[in-house]
Amino acid sequence: MKLGEIAAALECRLEGGGDLNIVKVSSFENAGPEDIALALDPPKTESGLSSGAGALILTDSANADRPALIVKNPFLALAKTMNLLEPENLPPAGIDDTAIIGKDVALGEGCHVGAYATIGAASKIGDGAVIKAGARIGAGCLIGKQSVIFENVALYDKTEIGDRTRIHANRVIGSDGFGYTKLESGESFKIPQRGIARIEDDVEIGASCTVARAALDVTLIKSGVKIDNQVHIAHNCVIGENTVIAGCTGIAGSVTIGKGVMIGGMVAVSDHLNIADGVMIAGKTGVHTNLSEPGVYAGPMAMKNMEYKRFLLSGKRIDKISKKLKELEKLIKES
């Protein structure tokens, strides 16, 4: 593809080299003369000549020492260019002979259902959806248009998935929530989990994640949410639009999270809490109270960032105070 064609598709400014042939996007370090690379920060741009890239993606045309696309959001430009040059290799429409499609399943136009996949009775699969090999779709599930269910994913009965949503391999959606009531004998009596899990549109959920179904009502992941690998969302949670959750995080039951929240990796959120729109939570934070004000939270009790930093300095601050205290004691005893 010509660099000029890419610029036209991205509707961005082109700095020279419109006829240059671009084969693929590469990393800055490993790019060759037919590659385009992102030159993100000034040091990288200054050292631009050390990249063999034939063209660069830049934010400032002053740095264009070779043909370049000049853009506002360089990562967006990178993503769009990759989509142009190397679109995702999804399997073609068609139902594999070994796929088992239950009674009364409604399959949309142009679906792919892979080898050994199984789809339970009365499920509805939207146009262009892709169900990969070995995926287990329970009975009464809804899967929207162009959504992709990767290998060996298990959706329990009645799970709902919106449009253009991607559920990565070995993920489990809609398994039982963790609800028991303690008997006097010390045994746990299971509270049936008869609600559902609903994932809306344009969601992406990483590999080996789990979203539990609700006891009653619904566990709800709203549109645009992105969830990394190994995340657990417990029953009856509601995750607001466009919230992003990094890997290994666990959200306990009945937590309500607002819109546009950013949650780092390995964060733990206790049950029945509310987290306001736009809150940012640093990696490894423990959240044990509602977070109703915007801000950045960190540490074992989700302190505001400055407070947490002071807390971490406790050891050193105490050393200083101890020293001071000894001096004062000496002063007093001498006086």
Added chain:
Amino acid sequence: MKLGEIAAALECRLEGGGDLNIVKVSSFENAGPEDIALALDPPKTESGLSSGAGALILTDSANADRPALIVKNPFLALAKTMNLLEPENLPPAGIDDTAIIGKDVALGEGCHVGAYATIGAASKIGDGAVIKAGARIGAGCLIGKQSVIFENVALYDKTEIGDRTRIHANRVIGSDGFGYTKLESGESFKIPQRGIARIEDDVEIGASCTVARAALDVTLIKSGVKIDNQVHIAHNCVIGENTVIAGCTGIAGSVTIGKGVMIGGMVAVSDHLNIADGVMIAGKTGVHTNLSEPGVYAGPMAMKNMEYKRFLLSGKRIDKISKKLKELEKLIKES
């Protein structure tokens, strides 16, 4: 089902409306005139009229503004009512044509084996057990009566599962423990993991969990244990009866946990420790020493609760001391 029939089945007191037809259990907020709902806490009961529920589950008949079941343990009543009105939809007995059953497998009466499931040689499956689609049962495994193995679960060879135990989707039981010995070269030499994993009766284990097999002897999950999603139990652990472990927790090798222990989410327990009966461990706690006394533990070193709270206040307490210290210093210098 009539409300009176439900009361009879639960052997609980009925407050009016025995002839009322109840279709399903709903949440308090979303219940309709043919639904029964749990009105748990006084505020909810007081606002009872805001629920459209035809009937309520209550602990105190004084709050019965409509037909109600009066019970001691409301969650237990809720669970039992759900089981009456909407029993779990398990697949019928029968072996799918595509299931592959190994040599000398003993299948009990009324088992279900789903599509593309595989069962290794000489395994024994108890009466009424359910093996769902794509589950992989190794050779020489034992699965008890009425147990349910969900979609795509993998049980390694010789894994033992008791009666009425539920292993949720994509769980792995009996995979190799993490045991190596370091060579002088810096390489790790694998210690074979030839023991087994044994899960007793009435256990429930969430989706995407792992229980490693022992190096020698057995990794043992005793009866009545409930384990949430994404939990890892390492090799040679013993988990006592009726212990409950919330999501994302990791238990390192050779840990022995007593009976009725409550472990919160994302707790980490170091290897070779003992945790006494009845101990409670708050979410996100790090346990690095034996916990031999009952109590509630929290924080990075499993402190007793009060001690941990004081620890968390360190930053603020130091501020206070610093201020005091400056005052004293001033006092001394002025005197």
Added chain:
Amino acid sequence: MKLGEIAAALECRLEGGGDLNIVKVSSFENAGPEDIALALDPPKTESGLSSGAGALILTDSANADRPALIVKNPFLALAKTMNLLEPENLPPAGIDDTAIIGKDVALGEGCHVGAYATIGAASKIGDGAVIKAGARIGAGCLIGKQSVIFENVALYDKTEIGDRTRIHANRVIGSDGFGYTKLESGESFKIPQRGIARIEDDVEIGASCTVARAALDVTLIKSGVKIDNQVHIAHNCVIGENTVIAGCTGIAGSVTIGKGVMIGGMVAVSDHLNIADGVMIAGKTGVHTNLSEPGVYAGPMAMKNMEYKRFLLSGKRIDKISKKLKELEKLIKES
């Protein structure tokens, strides 16, 4: 097998009983007269008579109260003896009739491909490799000699696995990295993940782990690395030779870890960091800065061990200082 034959195979010193017949390796506590057991520490050796083992593995011949192997690394001797007496039970060479092998797949000599496994087009599988039931191997994957891919593992397209590497059940390798760019609307735009994941030789990766593919270039796990269950390695990470990572740990994107690093369980490492060769990180540590010096790190900010211990004592140290301060205040006011 005769004890003398085992000693010969291990090339270690034999202390009596060369003709003794040894059937299996057992734990010290449960061993019988035809078993060999490891008597690790002096107390266990002193209480040697309480083990019913017919033979022991010892480091010091002075403790040999019965036939024994005298060795330098007792765990290595244990492992080798287990391998001699009870070699791993891998399935025989052969392709199951139900396995689906894509176009232009190159299968080495003596491979096993299990029931319902699927291998995508143009993948290359080395001699003696084992692909277990239900495993999903994408298109264009490389799998080395004698490697074992356990049940229901999913390898995304173009994933590369070296020789003698073991990928345990329900693991996902090469799924999309977690990369998005935020739009002004608050929505996240996906950055395509077109790089690969490459696992070198002699690696072992536990059950339910995830290794994300790189956005560009490669996520690389070098030779000899051992990874426990439930670990997440994000995109573009490089993990150095012989590094060992315990369960439930999460490594964020673009982290570079050196050789021979030891990482405990449930550690979180933030993105774009460097960790030097030989660093040791205690369980549950949070790493938010580069660790460029060797040493043992612990705590929420990866402090050096002593510093962390002082930090944990903050509560008690403040108590002491408060008391001292009150005494001084009294002293001053009285003077």
